[in-house]
Amino acid sequence: MSSRSSSRRSSARLGRGIALHLFLTPLALIWLFPLWMMVIFSTMPDRGIFSPSIELLPHGNFLDNVNNLQRDTNFIGAIGISVSVAVTYTFLSVLLTSMAGWALARYQFFGKGVVVAIILGTITLPYAVVLIPQFIMVARDFKLANTWVALIVPPLFNSLGVLFMRQSFSMMPGDLFDAARVEGVKEWRIFLFVALPLARPMLAALAIILFLASWNNYLWPLLINSKPGAMTAPVALGTLIGLTKVSWGGIMAGAVMLTVPMLVVFVLLQRHFVAGIAAGAIK
Amino acid sequence: MRYQNATAYRFLAPYLLIFSIFWLWPIISSFLISFQATRTVPWRFAPTFNWGRLIGDPAFFNALKNTLLILVIQVPVMITLAIVMAVLLNSPLLKARGLFRFAFFAPVVVGEVAYSAVFRLMFNLDYGIINKLLNSVGLPRIDWFSNVTPAMAVIMIAVTWRWAGYNAIILLAGLQSIPQDVYEAATLDRVSKLKQFFYITLPLLKPIIVFCAVLSIIGTMQLFTEPFLITERGGPGGGTETLGLLLYRQGFRSLNFGYASAIAYTMAGLAIAISLVQLWLTRDPK
Amino acid sequence: MAAVTLKNVVKRFGVFEIVHGANIDVNDGEFVVFVGPSGCGKSTLLRMIAGLEDISGGEIAIGGKVVNNIEPADRGIAMVFQSYALYPHMSVEQNLSFGLRMNGNPKADTERRVKRASEILRIAELMKRRPRQLSGGQRQRVAIGRAIVREPQVFLFDEPLSNLDAELRVQMRVEISRLHKELGVTMIYVTHDQTEAMTLADRIVVLNAGNIEQIGAPLDLYDDPANRFVAGFVGSPKMNFMAAKVVGNDEGAAIVALANHCGAKLRKPLSGAPPAVGAEIVLGVRPEHFFEAGEGDCDIAVKADVAEHLGSVSYVYANAGPEELIIEREASRQRANGDQMVVSIKAGRSLLFDKSGARIR
Numbered sequence: 001m002s003s004r005s006s007s008r009r010s011s012a013r014l015g016r017g018i019a020l021h022l023f024l025t026p027l028a029l030i031w032l033f034p035l036w037m038m039v040i041f042s043t044m045p046d047r048g049i050f051s052p053s054i055e056l057l058p059h060g061n062f063l064d065n066v067n068n069l070q071r072d073t074n075f076i077g078a079i080g081i082s083v084s085v086a087v088t089y090t091f092l093s094v095l096l097t098s099m100a101g102w103a104l105a106r107y108q109f110f111g112k113g114v115v116v117a118i119i120l121g122t123i124t125l126p127y128a129v130v131l132i133p134q135f136i137m138v139a140r141d142f143k144l145a146n147t148w149v150a151l152i153v154p155p156l157f158n159s160l161g162v163l164f165m166r167q168s169f170s171m172m173p174g175d176l177f178d179a180a181r182v183e184g185v186k187e188w189r190i191f192l193f194v195a196l197p198l199a200r201p202m203l204a205a206l207a208i209i210l211f212l213a214s215w216n217n218y219l220w221p222l223l224i225n226s227k228p229g230a231m232t233a234p235v236a237l238g239t240l241i242g243l244t245k246v247s248w249g250g251i252m253a254g255a256v257m258l259t260v261p262m263l264v265v266f267v268l269l270q271r272h273f274v275a276g277i278a279a280g281a282i283k
Numbered sequence: 284m285r286y287q288n289a290t291a292y293r294f295l296a297p298y299l300l301i302f303s304i305f306w307l308w309p310i311i312s313s314f315l316i317s318f319q320a321t322r323t324v325p326w327r328f329a330p331t332f333n334w335g336r337l338i339g340d341p342a343f344f345n346a347l348k349n350t351l352l353i354l355v356i357q358v359p360v361m362i363t364l365a366i367v368m369a370v371l372l373n374s375p376l377l378k379a380r381g382l383f384r385f386a387f388f389a390p391v392v393v394g395e396v397a398y399s400a401v402f403r404l405m406f407n408l409d410y411g412i413i414n415k416l417l418n419s420v421g422l423p424r425i426d427w428f429s430n431v432t433p434a435m436a437v438i439m440i441a442v443t444w445r446w447a448g449y450n451a452i453i454l455l456a457g458l459q460s461i462p463q464d465v466y467e468a469a470t471l472d473r474v475s476k477l478k479q480f481f482y483i484t485l486p487l488l489k490p491i492i493v494f495c496a497v498l499s500i501i502g503t504m505q506l507f508t509e510p511f512l513i514t515e516r517g518g519p520g521g522g523t524e525t526l527g528l529l530l531y532r533q534g535f536r537s538l539n540f541g542y543a544s545a546i547a548y549t550m551a552g553l554a555i556a557i558s559l560v561q562l563w564l565t566r567d568p569k
Numbered sequence: 570m571a572a573v574t575l576k577n578v579v580k581r582f583g584v585f586e587i588v589h590g591a592n593i594d595v596n597d598g599e600f601v602v603f604v605g606p607s608g609c610g611k612s613t614l615l616r617m618i619a620g621l622e623d624i625s626g627g628e629i630a631i632g633g634k635v636v637n638n639i640e641p642a643d644r645g646i647a648m649v650f651q652s653y654a655l656y657p658h659m660s661v662e663q664n665l666s667f668g669l670r671m672n673g674n675p676k677a678d679t680e681r682r683v684k685r686a687s688e689i690l691r692i693a694e695l696m697k698r699r700p701r702q703l704s705g706g707q708r709q710r711v712a713i714g715r716a717i718v719r720e721p722q723v724f725l726f727d728e729p730l731s732n733l734d735a736e737l738r739v740q741m742r743v744e745i746s747r748l749h750k751e752l753g754v755t756m757i758y759v760t761h762d763q764t765e766a767m768t769l770a771d772r773i774v775v776l777n778a779g780n781i782e783q784i785g786a787p788l789d790l791y792d793d794p795a796n797r798f799v800a801g802f803v804g805s806p807k808m809n810f811m812a813a814k815v816v817g818n819d820e821g822a823a824i825v826a827l828a829n830h831c832g833a834k835l836r837k838p839l840s841g842a843p844p845a846v847g848a849e850i851v852l853g854v855r856p857e858h859f860f861e862a863g864e865g866d867c868d869i870a871v872k873a874d875v876a877e878h879l880g881s882v883s884y885v886y887a888n889a890g891p892e893e894l895i896i897e898r899e900a901s902r903q904r905a906n907g908d909q910m911v912v913s914i915k916a917g918r919s920l921l922f923d924k925s926g927a928r929i930r
């Protein structure tokens with residue numbers, strides 16, 4: 001190849017590279033804008049938020065806003081509930097889904113096809129269909145409204161997680177488990193001591209996605225835990241939106257407290273995050 | 284492999300138990316409830332009570348119309364945007380890839396309530412940053428929440444912002460699963476980058492695009508939080524009321540479980556129809 | 570230590586029967602190799618002995634006890650897998666002791682057994698490493714070590730050397746032979762590589778498409794194959810087959826004429842009844858059983874196509890009319906493409922097969 005054509009090639013690449021960044025940079029800024037504004041608002045006093053000037057840089061009022069929020073609703077308490085519920089939910093759900101995924105990946109059994117069909121079917125079934133009877137059952141029949149159990153147990157069924165774990169386990173070499181079987185290791189010990197340790201990256205991805213889902217869950221906690229002392233953080237924050245005498249700086253501080261920890265986790269564990277989300281579609 | 288019914292079901296038992304109680308029974312139950320008059324005590328069987336009301340209820344058709352409108356506009360825009368994001372993020376020419384990924388993927392972790400609050404504030408008539416920016420470049424400010432069209436636009440913008448990155452993640456994983464040598468072969472055949480996108484990338488990505496579209500449609504169909512919080516319970520005057528919101532108000536404000544169940548099954552019917560379209564679109568060519 | 574007996578063992582997957590009634594007697598302390606092309610059912614058979622596959626029909630006994638309904642762990646077997654199946658998240662030591670620990674074996678005894686296995690296999694210095702830090706040969710040793718630790722009555726090997734390079738394969742082959750002598754226990758070994766089978770086995774079981782073609786000592790299979798499949802499978806390069814015809818009988822001997830070569834007739838003495846005159850048969854000659862022109866019973870003119878020089882010998886791939894022959898010659902740089910040459914075969918160094926492939930003895 002002559003040096004002229006190679007320099008023509010590299011200048012064409014350069015041109016395309018510049019065009020790419022000229023398009024993507026503004027788009028990225030637009031995408032970051034709401035998050036940036038959330039942070040800005042959370043550091044501004046209410047009279048600053050509701051003033052005609054354009055403010056795009058942080059102020060120093062974050063802690064005051066947290067106090068205002070705490071005055072409007074017991075947000076710190078709600079955060080406590082949200083954290084405990086999300087942690088418990090994540091632990092139980094990871095256990096349940098990986099057990100089910102293991103069974104579907106590694107055993108031949110009667111009715112397997114039916115179970116898989118059910119799981120696939122529920123992916124496209126609107127949650128609305130089960131919402132009302134779930135509510136009637138938990139609130140009226142079990143009398144569990146405004147309890148942690150109500151927040152944790154009904155959402156334990158999830159289909160994408162099971163499919164993800166099934167996929168993870170079936171990609172592992174079967175010889176590994178047969179080797180343990182030949183050595184007389186019981187099935188539940190094979191699951192616990194061979195399969196789960198090998199699935200650690202997948203379990204991390206699953207745990208992150210499940211934690212996030214529980215942390216951000218809104219509709220179900222809104223319906224079932226509506227008593228002030230039993231609300232999760234998103235529900236507590238939601239009750240303030242639309243009220244007239246409320247601190248918007250406080251609401252924004254609450255939004256930041258809900259969002260920023262997740263953003264940090266996202267940055268630290270992006271690989272697992274992306275794997276967990278992408279696993280839904282890529283078989 | 285050996286048949287191991289007992290072992291397999293021991294592992295499946297907790298999961299299937301949760302499924303039976305909180306999904307299987309509710310699926311049946313809400314179907315039955317939709318045929319009952321639930322505002323009398325005790326409930327009584329009245330097959331046409333809710334369904335009859337449904338087909339004559341202007342509020343239902345308003346919600347259905349709004350939901351479909353959002354679906355038809357928002358989902359294609361978002362999926363297109365997500366494809367563009369995924370393809371560009373996958374470009375080998377991209378610098379600072381991590382920053383761009385963060386920008387587009389970050390909304391995935393933002394809760395509905397938090398971002399609803401931010402959007403509500405950003406689009407505020409007098410003090411919202413959007414109107415301030417419009418003003419500063421000499422454009423008239425828009426009364427976003429008092430008129431139906433801009434209110435719908437805010438909903439669609441918010442949902443697109445929240446979910447485009449999510450779909451881009453899935454699509455990007457799909458792109459990365461396309462073997463690189465296919466593109467190398469095409470380059471040797473003098474196929475331009477643009478044609479490579481249309482004749483290689485898109486066809487190979489089709490099942491994933493359809494999957495994203497179906498998940499998005501089913502998600503958008505149940506849209507609740509955004510019209511609930513951003514446009515203040517579906518305002519202005521029911522202009523952004525969706526099926527999800529109508530179900531919430533019928534079921535949990537008016538405690539009319541029968542009617543709400545009928546609405547829920549209407550949504551399920553739509554979802555089944557869409558899934559069938561998906562199966563048809565991604566069928567193996569004969 | 571124990572003998573292993575398979576009686577009419579059948580394996581079906583759904584409607585497909587892939588093992589059609591296998592009968593094998595493995596003696597106590599014997600080294601038996603199952604060999605055959607891929608898909609012949611050899612691995613399935615081994616996994617049935619291990620208890621990893623259900624037995625669809627028939628009976629498997631280990632040490633005189635029928636084990637059809639006994640869990641793998643209680644059969645007194647240990648298995649070495651093709652992929653080694655080492656637990657990647659455990660050290661070598663933990664890999665070796667995992668099964669014993671999980672079953673509550675006394676700690677002192679576990680340590681003793683692990684120590685002994687590591688000494689036998691000379692892997693003592695690797696004990697703290699993880700599998701990914703080991704070479705292929707070392708992984709193989711650990712996998713075998715894990716089997717030794719169980720102190721089994723029967724060792725099962727499922728193509729254990731197929732992931733190793735050629736040099737290591739030879740080395741590990743010797744190692745496994747040594748292990749068999751040292752431990753003196755029954756070993757059943759599955760491979761598709763007939764060289765491995767020939768070098769390791771006391772007896773070989775040749776399988777094809779779910780049927781046992783022949784069971785016998787390595788050299789018996791080589792010298793006296795029961796059928797055309799075994800004749801072709803055992804020996805490398807493969808035996809040559811030429812179309813032939815029975816043209817006469819002579820006091821229990823068949824007079825055979827090759828269809829495409831030399832006018833001369835071969836007189837082949839038989840122990841059984843000779844086939845009918847006019848029957849079309851196949852004549853088999855191993856590559857090493859071609860002689861210089863005139864030295865045998867029948868000369869064949871061939872045209873060399875490709876010559877492979879291995880140093881000690883050369884293999885000439887030659888066209889002989891419509892047939893292609895592989896001929897072993899003394900090493901020589903002279904032979905080249907397109908050379909004409911004449912070779913000769915002897916009746917005593919050939920085998921006869923009928924149209925169905927069965928041997929005519």
